[in-house]
Amino acid sequence: MYGVCVSKWVSVALRLSSPYLQGSPLHGHDYKVxxxxxxxxxxxxxxxxxxxxxxxxxxxxxxxxxxxxxxVLGVENPTAELMTSHIASCISTRLKRDGLRIVLVEACTPSDLCSYYKPLSQHK
Structure with missing residues (x-):
């Protein structure tokens, strides 16, 4: 099996609910997807x-x-994990050639804090 990977930067604004944050401040992140x-x-x-x-x-x-x-995601707590799943769904509906499948969508901050999504067919 062969594979191809590409990446691109994206900037998003979000508000998270977290026990580690006081309140729920609006903030932004840059991710290399x-x-x-x-x-x-x-x-x-x-x-x-x-x-x-x-x-x-x-x-x-x-x-x-x-x-x-x-x-965009329609959730109160829009994590990078949910964002990667959303991106995977979007791309998989646009893949035209038979036999192609997404194996990974990863989003990393500039300080290398990363989250990823692998479609269920990849889980063992």
Missing amino acids: KVCVEGPLGSDNKVIDHLELLALLDECLRDINYKYLND
Whole structure:
């Protein structure tokens, strides 16, 4: 099996509920979002063209970038974990070639605090 990964930066605003925070301050995060897809090689000897996957990621990040994540995800506590799941769903509906599947969507802050989502078919 072969795989391709691409990444792009996104900026979001959010308000979290947490026992470690006093109140629920509005704040923002920058995340480097990485998406990895795997599948068989096509007739072009590629799983998917990097630029095609990057365009899909860019399209899916448009709904999130510079937005209030609470509203985008429709939850009170919009974690990076939920954001990665949302991105995975968006990209998976746009993958055109049969046999392609998302194996990982990861979001990391500039200080390398990372969260990720792996579709259930990947869990063992």
